[in-house]
Amino acid sequence: MLDTCQPDYDSLETPVTGVSVDYPSGHIVKPHRHPRAQLVYAIEGVLVVETPAGRWVTPPTHGVWVHAGIEHSLRMRGVTRVRSLFVNPDAIAGLPQDNCVISVSPLLRELILAATQVTAGYSSDSRDGRLMRFILDELCAVQVLPFHLPWPDDARIASVCQALSQQPAINLTAGEWAQQLAMSSKTFHRRFLHSTGVTFGRWRQQARLLNSLEFLAQGRPVLEVAFQHGYDSQSAFAAAFKRQFGVSPSAFFVPDGLEE
Secondary structure, three states, X not given: OOEOOOOOOOOOOOOEEEEEEEEOOOOEEEEEOXXXXXXXXXXXXXXXXXXXXXXXXXXXXXEEEEOOOOOEEEEEEEEEEEEEEEEOOOOOOOOOOOOEEEEOOHHHHHHHHHHOOOOOOOOOOOHHHHHHXXXXXXXXXXOEEOOEEEOOOOHHHHHHHHHHHHOOOOOOOHHHHHHHOOOOHHHHXXXXXXXXXXXXXXXXXXXXXXXXXXXXXXXXXXXXHHHHOOOOOHHHHHHHHHHHHOOOHHHHOOOOOOXX
């Protein structure tokens, strides 16, 4: 593992710090937290970021914004080259207000790469200081994307979500899950919506599509991924995928130019 991050990347002395770490496939960074907000971004591989409130899955065109003080863990699918920014929460008005997935434009990508080359202790009126101020401006203009999978705080509903996350092809209806939990279908729907903020059907589809990203990133055939995630055909999966992410499954992981 390559780790070129500055030893004081959590220091509040500078508004932004860039960090560069390469991880092997399957590597897990255990739950931890930072006093600064973090933009977790991978230029290669797929990042799975988990907090007690939910999970985010991101390919190399997106990053996860994690607020200061929020406990989170990281899981790598494929060799994953992480380039992070640590940002003082009060560095500038207009930063993302919630933990979220953001779109990383080509410009922001290059700014992030440049930030990881900046040494600690830069002056605010230097070229490096101006670079970091430019990054802050860009972070205030990012597009927030629907890549979040909310996690329920109800233990019984969480058991259903855990089963669906581990075996996304399970096609039990809400009524069948309710029967397993010894509750009425109406109660199940009400408790699911209350504890996740979304309906059962919406949550299951979101879980399937986000989970499918991890398999597509490994180069699995689209048809195979569709069947593994409960879809009857490649066309049904592709249609749902495009509605959610705006592109087809085959176009989602278009290779990007990698850092030299």
